Structure formats: structure tokens, C-alpha cells
Amino acid sequence: MRVALFVTCVNDTLFPDTGRAVVRLLRRLGVEADFPRAQTCCGQMHANTGYRDEAVRLARRSVAALRGYDAVVVPSGSCAAMIREQYPGLAGSSGPFADAVAQVVPKTYELTEFLVDVLGVTDVGAYFPHRVTYHPTCHSLRGIHLGDRPLTLLRQVKGLELVPLPGAEECCGFGGTFALKNADVSAAMCADKVRAVLDTGAEVLCAADNSCLMHIGGMLGRQRSGVRVTHLAEILCSTETAGVR
Amino acid sequence: MSVTFLGMPAERPFPRNAARAVRDSQLRFNLRKATRTIRARRASVVAEAPDWAELREAGRAIKEHTLRNLDRYLVRLEEAVTAAGGHVHWAADGDEANRIVAGLVKATGETEVVKVKSMATQEIGLNEALHEQGITAYETDLAELIVQLGDDRPSHILVPAIHRNRAEIREIFAEHMAGWGRPAPGDLTDEPAALAEAARLHLRERFLKTKVAISGANFAIAETGTLVVLESEGNGRMCLTLPRTLISVVGIEKVLPAWRDLEVFLQLLPRSSTGERMNPYTSMWTGAAEGQEFHLVLLDNGRTGVLADEVGRQALRCIRCSACLNVCPVYERTGGHAYGSVYPGPIGAILTPQLRGMGSELDRSLPYASSLCGACYEVCPVAIDIPSVLVDLRARAPHPWPERAGMAAAGWVFERSGRLARLQRAGGRLRRLMPRRLPGPLGGWTDTRDLPEVPKESFRDWWDRTDGGRR
Amino acid sequence: MSSRDLILGRVRRALAGVPDVEITRAYRGPSDKPGDIRLFEERVRDYRAVVHLVDEPGVAERVARSLAERGARRVVVPAGFPAPWLAAADVEAVADDPPLSAAELDAVDGVITTCAVAIAETGTIVLDAGPGQGRRALTLVPDYHLCVVRAAEVVANVPDAVARLVPARPLTWISGPSATSDIELNRVEGVHGPRTLEVLIVT
Incomplete structure (x- = not known):
């Protein structure tokens, strides 16, 4: 099986640890992922801010880089949702771009989908001795319907104490450029999410999306709360002998 | 080009309105409490319906089919209402609808009308237009009464006074009821039951003597000419039943093809809006019922423009349940006034810019009043993909140069x-x-x-x- | 051009070349089975209405007790209401003939009716102005509504009710007493309609 890692521009640029964790985790499970070098950004920021032409150009680039693989693994619910939910609309009904999208879309998996549905693994042999809570993120939850896959994986992690997050399904207020255009509402939403996280008493907040974590983590950090944010992949990659870094 | 009026002036852009609203801690508290209450209620009665997904799909399809054959069904509705003794009027915009209604009221010789809560008449500013013609319109829905007495603006589709808590409502009643009719009892408390009782006493006399009523409608059945109004308090029944003349102002998208279609919408709407298995009262009448004089005013006011838009058209499926408002994290923190339209929340963010255009800074900012979290789409009983329409509108909005x-x-x-x-x-x-x-x-x-x-x-x-x- | 032609013209232009959509009705349609009386009882009670189950011979006595407990002296009785059901009640039966004015209706102690259809799943009674029900105002203005529901009138669900009703008649669907959720979205019973709804189910 030829597997491509679509690492996403946010992870590539700001959170390389997450990308490394995915590569190592998959390797441990016997999958050698390829990193198609031509990939950059899925175009979600442009599409969702109203820059359709730019989004179409980036979508074209992305499917060109990703086609031909048997599976594309994306460690971001949001970017996976962009490819699966929005690319068909951007590509139209016919032509080479539409063909490429039709090829790539059914093979695109968010990381936990790939682990649970394709590899059929729920215990990835991880060890992470911490109290952890999980934020499902909107696009993971309502966009691509990850369901309880992430929780199933987390429950198998040795040493990990999973605590439920009250109001988990509520948006953290990130929303891409929403956080800038409607900064006050975004911050108010984030403050409520932060309060919910702190109420759990967790040491670590994890999610399948670093952009939401960057948003929540930014406020947790500003408040000197001591709660760390970590992408789910980094927890799943951790073992008794080796952390990620 | 004329700009469609939606009951409120379009002023500051959404982010500035919102910034002010999120700093109002009383408002935040009121909204949080109210939206969370109703959210839980909706969730429990929806979970109880084993075929909710199928009802939702049928609701979507029936509405979409109706929109795609709207000319046919409007003509059919007109025929059926006329055959049943009603009169049908067509209004291309709000001004025309207001003129028609004012003319009909004047023809009765009356100067007072009672009103059932109606989004369409709020949208066209009917009360203000009637006032200019020397006609006083009395709102009879409890929340509308609170808004009217408080000289306030509605902030929610279903519960226009959702931004007010019981203490504020008590104050409004105590201070302003006397100016509109029977004063509030001197010992009025802020118990919801006492407040409801005060509204009952205040309006009782008016219901029994007023000769003309104005309503909207939730549904209008093309096949039979039947109009349907769902409500809770009985003020709707009072208005629809007692007065000699009834005038219903109804958006052209409210039509449903067949009587049978009600079996879908009478399940979808109550569970989605008030979170009940069924709302206390639903009235259905066909033409001139029980000897009443009945007028139906069919309102366009920008709707045909929305109908022409391939993506945005789905907004016309809306049955005004307000489930999307109640679940929206943005609405919960800003309230409805920030949206500068009688249609607030997620549905307002896609409906207002389509009806009114994106000429003002406010209307251009509305498609961005969302984090695209998708909760609105998930609860919508007619599956309006609000996030997709928002994204489509964003692509058409002019963007600032930086x-x-x-x-x-x-x-x-x-x-x-x-x-x-x-x-x-x-x-x-x-x-x-x-x-x-x-x-x-x-x-x-x-x-x-x-x-x-x-x-x-x-x-x-x-x-x-x-x-x-x-x- | 008339506004009618203008609007219909705009609609037709907007729809030029737009394909129709298929309607699938995979939801539960009419069950064509009798409604579950126990469920109906439970669902009516959920709205904080008063509910009694009685057998046919016990109706008159139950009606008399309900009216007595309410303290109702003058009660509107619509034409066609079964006379034997009122036989034991010590009340003045007020007829709507000639039609009572709104003020007169406001002055009575209550109204007693039958219904056209009742829905078990939602705890709803539907009046269609038929015999024993009268015109719509009769069950609206008085503050107390006593409704006698025969088991045969109870259907299972909303589609059953829609199938049974005649749209040309004025219909009133009643689910519990008048209520509002306009204050902090908490349900409060008792606004403009009858503040007390009492339902007798005849088994």
C-alpha cells in the first residue's frame, strides 16, 4: 500500500513534531508513509475566507501531489474535511481536475480513520502516563464524523487517564480567519472552552487538529494555566522508551 | 437599485456590534441560560423520534420541490383560497404589502388591530407603516409584547425577548403596560407565572373587542388553500378566531404542495423550535372560516432574488424554527441585535445579505459572523447547509484591500x-x-x-x- | 403589470432550467393502527393537563365530579354533545344558540366538548368544529376546557391524524393547556387560552 502523508501547512510550519509523530507511529505499525514534496496548503483558509480562485489553485496543486497513492493520511480533521467536503464543489463536475479530485477524495483519511478503519488497529502500543482530555473539534465531529475513533484509540493508551470534557461538542472559536475578523466573539468562545478544560483537571488537552489546539493553547498559555496542548498523534506515538521529541 | 428593508436599519458591521454585546455580562448570562435550556429540550424530543433523519430528508425534499415549482403552487394556492371564500393579494415588496394591509384595515373603518407574532410583518415594518396611517397594531405574543412595551427590537425568531430576563420583564410591564392599556398589577413579581398572568389580563379586553387581526402563517397548503399557524399561548387563536376580519401576510416560500405534507412539518417544527412533541395550539383554516372575512397577502420582498441563486436558494426552505440560533456559539455570545436584521443567527447571516444585498458594511460582514462550526446545519430540520451558503456568500462579498x-x-x-x-x-x-x-x-x-x-x-x-x- | 404577474414572472425566470427534486418519504407514515391509550394518557399528562381514564358507564359520573371539583356552574355545551354524559352534572348547560358573544363566553365557568381525533404519540387532541365541539371560540375564551375523548378517536401518530382530518373544516390542535416559553425559555402554563385542560379518556 502506497501511503502519502499530507502533513498540512500548519503542522509543516509550526508543529513539525506532529508530522514526525505520525511518521514514527505509522512506521511502528508497519506503514512507510511517503511525503510528497510538492504539497503545501489545502486551500481551506482561502476558501473559507471567500477567495475561491486561490483555493481552486491550491486544491489543484494538492490533488496533483496526492493522486496515485492508495491512501492519503491527514493529521487534521479540518484539512481532511476540506479535501473531502469542499474539493468536489471547487472542481466542478467534469475535466481533469474533477477526475483527480474524484480519485483522491475517497482515499483521503484523517489519521484516526486510517488507524481504525484501514489498519484495523485500536491499540497502537502507546504509553502516556498523564491525565488527558479530548476536544473533538468541529470539523472532525460534524464535518467528517470521526465519531469515537479518537477516544477508542486513547482508551488503549497505557497509563493514560482519559477525562471527559464538558460541552466537548462546542466550538472553541478558532474558525480560521474568524478568530481575527470576530476576535471578541472568538475570544469569548475560547474562554468558555478554556474554563471547561480547566474544570476537568487534565494535564493535557489533545485533539485531532493543531489549529484549534493553537487557539485554545494560546489562551491556556496566556493564563499560565499549566495545561499542555498536544496533538493526538503525539500521544499515540509516545512509548515507554521514547517520547516524540 | 432599491434596497430591501428587513425591519431594522443596517448600521455598524457585525464585529463591532458583537464586541459590544460580548462585554454585556447580563446579556451573556441571559442568552447562555436560555439557549442551553432550549437546546437540551430539543435534543431530548428529537432523540425520541426514531425516524428523525427520514423526516428531515422528507422536509428538505418537499421544501426544495416546492421552491422548484413555486409558480405552479402559488397559483394553486390562490385558486384554493379564493374558492374557499378568501381574497388573495400579491405584494412585490414590503411597501406594497404595507399599503395593501393598511387599505384593508381602513376599509373596515377600524383603527386598532391585534397581531399574532409574524416574522413577515416584522420584516416589512408593518406596525410602523400602520402607525403612519393612524392605525395602532397591538402585539399579542408575550415576547412581542415585551419588545413592543420596552420600545426594544426583537433578538430571536421564536422568542424575540430572549435577551431579557424575568426581572427586566417585570420592570418593563410595571412601567409601560399602563401606556398601552390595562396597567400591570401593583404587586407584580418577577415569577414567570405572575408575568404571564399580567399579560393575560392586559390583553384580555383587547382580544374580546378588536375587530381586525393580522397574522402570518407557518404553512399555506396549495392543494386545499389551508393556512396553518403554530403557537403556544392562545393569543394566536384569539386573533385568528374572534375578529371579523383576518389579514395574513405570508412569504411566498411558505407554501407546501399538499395537505399530507403537514404530517412531516407538524413533527419537524415543534420539536425543533420549542423542543416539544407538539406546541400547545395549532390553528388551521381554509378561506373564510366561520363567516370571517379573510385576506391573504403573498409577499415577495426579495425572495425571488434568492430563488434565482443556485447555492443560496436553500435558505428559502427555512421554516423559522430557530434551532440554528439556539445552537450557534456565536449567537449565544452576541444575541440577535448584533445581526441588524429581524433574522438573526446563522439563518439570518445567510438570509439577510441575500434579501438585502451586500451594499452595507453590516451586510457584508454577516457571512463572516460564523466560525463554520457546522452545528446549525446539524440541527436544521430542513437540512439547510448554512456553512456552505456562508462560504459561497463570502466568495461574493467584496474584501478589504489589506x-x-x-x-x-x-x-x-x-x-x-x-x-x-x-x-x-x-x-x-x-x-x-x-x-x-x-x-x-x-x-x-x-x-x-x-x-x-x-x-x-x-x-x-x-x-x-x-x-x-x-x- | 400587476404584482401577481411580476412575482410569477420573477419566479419563472429564477427557475429556468432548474431540475426538480425527488421526494422520498422513508419516515413512519400512517400506522393505521389504533393509538395506545396509555401512551396518550401519559403524553397529555406531560403537558400538565388533568387526565382521567373512565369506562363508558362511568363517564356521566366522572364528568359530574370534574365539573363539581372545578366549581363550574355555567358550562358551555356545544350542539351534538352526548346528553347522557351530562346527566349527572349539576350545572347550567349554556347553548351556543344564538351564538354567544365573546363577552358572554368570557363569563362562563368552562366548556365541555368531544374531539375529532386524538394523537397518542404527542398527547394532542384535535377539534374540527363537528358535533359536540362547536365553533372555535367556544374552547378558547372560557378558562376551563373539559374534553371527552373516545378510545376510537385515539390514533397512533401525527400522520394518522393528518390522514383522518378534513382540511376544509376549521381545525384546532390542542396539546395541553395554554403555555408560554417566552420568559427565559422556561415553560409556564396558562396565558390566553384555557389555563386548565382536563381530558377524560373513555375506554
């Missing part, structure tokens, strides 16, 4: 992976120089949040240096 420049720059960088790699390396080298607070519009982030640390090495450089960790 943003255009930023997006163009980002697009240029992402156009070649080499450009991205060079930028990442530059960022890695300059990482210690990153300011804690960002300038200009980006400062909204750093006011309350730390920026993530820029790593020394990007993922792609790590991959190249280590051959994907194999070296």
Missing part, C-alpha cells in the same frame, strides 16, 4: 513548495524576534492568546535532512 493583499501573498507562497520552505527557514532563523503582540487586525489574536513558538526546523526540512526519520 486582506486581499495578505491572501494574495499567502497564495503566492503556497503556489510553490520551495517558496514555503524558504519562508519557513526565514521564520526559523527569526523566531526569537517574533513579537508577543501582533500589529493591526492580527492583534485581535494576541490580545488574549499567546502565539505558538516557531520551530527551528519545519517538517519538510526535517524530512529532507533525515530521510523521513530513517537516517
Whole structure:
């Protein structure tokens, strides 16, 4: 099986640890992922801010880089949702771009989908001795319907104490450029999410999306709360002998 | 070009209205409490319906089919209502509807009318238009009464006074009821039951003597000419039943093809709106019922423009349940006034700019009044994909130049992976120089949040240096 | 051009070349089975209405007790209401003939009716102005409504009710007493309609 890692521009640029964790985790499970070098950004920021032409150009680039693989693994619910939910609309009904999208879309998996549905693994042999809570993120939850896959994986992690997050399904207020255009509402939403996280008493907040974590983590950090944010992949990659870094 | 009026002036852009609203802690508290109450109620009665997904799909399809054959069904409705002794009027815009209604009221010789809560008449500013003609319109829905007495504006589709708590409502009643009719009892408390009783006493006399009523309708059945109004308090029944003349102002998208279609919508609407298995009262009448004089005013007011839009058209499926408002994290924190339209919340964010156009700063900002979290789509009983319509409207909104420049720059960088790699390396080298607070519009982030640390090495450089960790 | 032609013209232009959509009705349609009386009882009670189950011979006595407990002296009785059901009640039966004015209706102690259809799943009674029900105002203005529901009138679900009703008649669907959720979205019973709804189910 030829597997491509679509690492996403946010992870590539700001959170390389997450990308490394995915590569190592998959390797441990016997999958050698390829990193198609031509990939950059899925175009979600442009599409969702109203820059359709730019989004179409980036979508074209992305499917060109990703086609031909048997599976594309994306460690971001949001970017996976962009490819699966929005690319068909951007590509139209016919032509080479539409063909490429039709090829790539059914093979695109968010990381936990790939682990649970394709590899059929729920215990990835991880060890992470911490109290952890999980934020499902909107696009993971309502966009691509990850369901309880992430929780199933987390429950198998040795040493990990999973605590439920009250109001988990509520948006953290990130929303891409929403956080800038409607900064006050975004911050108010984030403050409520932060309060919910702190109420759990967790040491670590994890999610399948670093952009939401960057948003929540930014406020947790500003408040000197001591709660760390970590992408789910980094927890799943951790073992008794080796952390990620 | 004429601009469609939607019951409120379009003033400041949404983010500025919202910024003020989120600082109002009383408002935040009232909204949080109310939306969470109703959300839980809706969730429990929806979970109880084993065929909710199928009802929702049928609701979507029936509405979509109706819209795609709207001319046919409107003509059919007109025929059926006329055959049953009603009179049908057509209004291309709000002004025309207001003129028609004022003319009909004047023809009765009356100067007072009672009103059932109706979004369509709020949208066209009917009360104000009647006032100019010397006709007083009395709102009879409890929440509308609170808004009217408080000289306030509605902030929710179903519960226009959702922004008010019981103490505020008590104050409004105590202070203003006397100016409109029977005063509030002197010992009025803020118990909801006492407040409801005060409204009952205040309006009782008026219901029994007023000769003309104005309503909207939730549904109008083309096949039979039947109009349907769902309500809770009985004020609707009072208005629909007692007066000699009934005038119903109904948006053209409210038509349903067949009587049978009610079996779907009488399940979808109550469970989605008030979170009940069934609302206390539903009235259905066909033409001139029980000897009443009945007028139906069919209202366009921008709807045909929306109908022409391939993506935006689905907004006309809306049955005004307000489930999307109740679940929206943005609405919960800003309330309805920030949206500057009688249609607030997610549905308002897609309906208002389509009906009114994107000529004002406010209307241009509405498609961005969402984090695209998708909760609205999930609860919508007719499956309006609100996030997709928002994104489509964003693509058509004019963008400010600094943003255009930023997006163009980002697009240029992402156009070649080499450009991205060079930028990442530059960022890695300059990482210690990153300011804690960002300038200009980006400062909204750093006011309350730390920026993530820029790593020394990007993922792609790590991959190249280590051959994907194999070296 | 008339506004009618203008609007219909705009609609037709907007729809030029737009394909129709298929309607699938995979939801539960009419069950064509009798409604579950126990469920109906439970669901009516959920709305904080008063509910009694009685057998046919016990109706008159139950009606008399309900009216007595309410303290109702003058009660509107619509034409066609079964006379034997009122036989034991010590009340003045007020007829709507000639039609009572709104003020007169406001002055009575209550109204007693039958219904056209009742829905078990939602705890709803539907009046269609038929025999024993009268015109719509009769069950609206008085503050107390006593409704006698025969088991045969109870259907299972909303589609059953829609199938049974005649749209040309004025219909009133009643689910519990008048209520409002306009204050902090908490349900409060008793606004403009009858504040007390009492339902007798005849088994």
C-alpha cells in the first residue's frame, strides 16, 4: 500500500513534531508513509475566507501531489474535511481536475480513520502516563464524523487517564480567519472552552487538529494555566522508551 | 437599485456590534441560560423520534420541490383560497404589502388591530407603516409584547425577548403596560407565572373587542388553500378566531404542495423550535372560516432574488424554527441585535445579505459572523447547509484591500513548495524576534492568546535532512 | 403589470432550467393502527393537563365530579354533545344558540366538548368544529376546557391524524393547556387560552 502523508501547512510550519509523530507511529505499525514534496496548503483558509480562485489553485496543486497513492493520511480533521467536503464543489463536475479530485477524495483519511478503519488497529502500543482530555473539534465531529475513533484509540493508551470534557461538542472559536475578523466573539468562545478544560483537571488537552489546539493553547498559555496542548498523534506515538521529541 | 428593508436599519458591521454585546455580562448570562435550556429540550424530543433523519430528508425534499415549482403552487394556492371564500393579494415588496394591509384595515373603518407574532410583518415594518396611517397594531405574543412595551427590537425568531430576563420583564410591564392599556398589577413579581398572568389580563379586553387581526402563517397548503399557524399561548387563536376580519401576510416560500405534507412539518417544527412533541395550539383554516372575512397577502420582498441563486436558494426552505440560533456559539455570545436584521443567527447571516444585498458594511460582514462550526446545519430540520451558503456568500462579498493583499501573498507562497520552505527557514532563523503582540487586525489574536513558538526546523526540512526519520 | 404577474414572472425566470427534486418519504407514515391509550394518557399528562381514564358507564359520573371539583356552574355545551354524559352534572348547560358573544363566553365557568381525533404519540387532541365541539371560540375564551375523548378517536401518530382530518373544516390542535416559553425559555402554563385542560379518556 502506497501511503502519502499530507502533513498540512500548519503542522509543516509550526508543529513539525506532529508530522514526525505520525511518521514514527505509522512506521511502528508497519506503514512507510511517503511525503510528497510538492504539497503545501489545502486551500481551506482561502476558501473559507471567500477567495475561491486561490483555493481552486491550491486544491489543484494538492490533488496533483496526492493522486496515485492508495491512501492519503491527514493529521487534521479540518484539512481532511476540506479535501473531502469542499474539493468536489471547487472542481466542478467534469475535466481533469474533477477526475483527480474524484480519485483522491475517497482515499483521503484523517489519521484516526486510517488507524481504525484501514489498519484495523485500536491499540497502537502507546504509553502516556498523564491525565488527558479530548476536544473533538468541529470539523472532525460534524464535518467528517470521526465519531469515537479518537477516544477508542486513547482508551488503549497505557497509563493514560482519559477525562471527559464538558460541552466537548462546542466550538472553541478558532474558525480560521474568524478568530481575527470576530476576535471578541472568538475570544469569548475560547474562554468558555478554556474554563471547561480547566474544570476537568487534565494535564493535557489533545485533539485531532493543531489549529484549534493553537487557539485554545494560546489562551491556556496566556493564563499560565499549566495545561499542555498536544496533538493526538503525539500521544499515540509516545512509548515507554521514547517520547516524540 | 432599491434596497430591501428587513425591519431594522443596517448600521455598524457585525464585529463591532458583537464586541459590544460580548462585554454585556447580563446579556451573556441571559442568552447562555436560555439557549442551553432550549437546546437540551430539543435534543431530548428529537432523540425520541426514531425516524428523525427520514423526516428531515422528507422536509428538505418537499421544501426544495416546492421552491422548484413555486409558480405552479402559488397559483394553486390562490385558486384554493379564493374558492374557499378568501381574497388573495400579491405584494412585490414590503411597501406594497404595507399599503395593501393598511387599505384593508381602513376599509373596515377600524383603527386598532391585534397581531399574532409574524416574522413577515416584522420584516416589512408593518406596525410602523400602520402607525403612519393612524392605525395602532397591538402585539399579542408575550415576547412581542415585551419588545413592543420596552420600545426594544426583537433578538430571536421564536422568542424575540430572549435577551431579557424575568426581572427586566417585570420592570418593563410595571412601567409601560399602563401606556398601552390595562396597567400591570401593583404587586407584580418577577415569577414567570405572575408575568404571564399580567399579560393575560392586559390583553384580555383587547382580544374580546378588536375587530381586525393580522397574522402570518407557518404553512399555506396549495392543494386545499389551508393556512396553518403554530403557537403556544392562545393569543394566536384569539386573533385568528374572534375578529371579523383576518389579514395574513405570508412569504411566498411558505407554501407546501399538499395537505399530507403537514404530517412531516407538524413533527419537524415543534420539536425543533420549542423542543416539544407538539406546541400547545395549532390553528388551521381554509378561506373564510366561520363567516370571517379573510385576506391573504403573498409577499415577495426579495425572495425571488434568492430563488434565482443556485447555492443560496436553500435558505428559502427555512421554516423559522430557530434551532440554528439556539445552537450557534456565536449567537449565544452576541444575541440577535448584533445581526441588524429581524433574522438573526446563522439563518439570518445567510438570509439577510441575500434579501438585502451586500451594499452595507453590516451586510457584508454577516457571512463572516460564523466560525463554520457546522452545528446549525446539524440541527436544521430542513437540512439547510448554512456553512456552505456562508462560504459561497463570502466568495461574493467584496474584501478589504489589506486582506486581499495578505491572501494574495499567502497564495503566492503556497503556489510553490520551495517558496514555503524558504519562508519557513526565514521564520526559523527569526523566531526569537517574533513579537508577543501582533500589529493591526492580527492583534485581535494576541490580545488574549499567546502565539505558538516557531520551530527551528519545519517538517519538510526535517524530512529532507533525515530521510523521513530513517537516517 | 400587476404584482401577481411580476412575482410569477420573477419566479419563472429564477427557475429556468432548474431540475426538480425527488421526494422520498422513508419516515413512519400512517400506522393505521389504533393509538395506545396509555401512551396518550401519559403524553397529555406531560403537558400538565388533568387526565382521567373512565369506562363508558362511568363517564356521566366522572364528568359530574370534574365539573363539581372545578366549581363550574355555567358550562358551555356545544350542539351534538352526548346528553347522557351530562346527566349527572349539576350545572347550567349554556347553548351556543344564538351564538354567544365573546363577552358572554368570557363569563362562563368552562366548556365541555368531544374531539375529532386524538394523537397518542404527542398527547394532542384535535377539534374540527363537528358535533359536540362547536365553533372555535367556544374552547378558547372560557378558562376551563373539559374534553371527552373516545378510545376510537385515539390514533397512533401525527400522520394518522393528518390522514383522518378534513382540511376544509376549521381545525384546532390542542396539546395541553395554554403555555408560554417566552420568559427565559422556561415553560409556564396558562396565558390566553384555557389555563386548565382536563381530558377524560373513555375506554
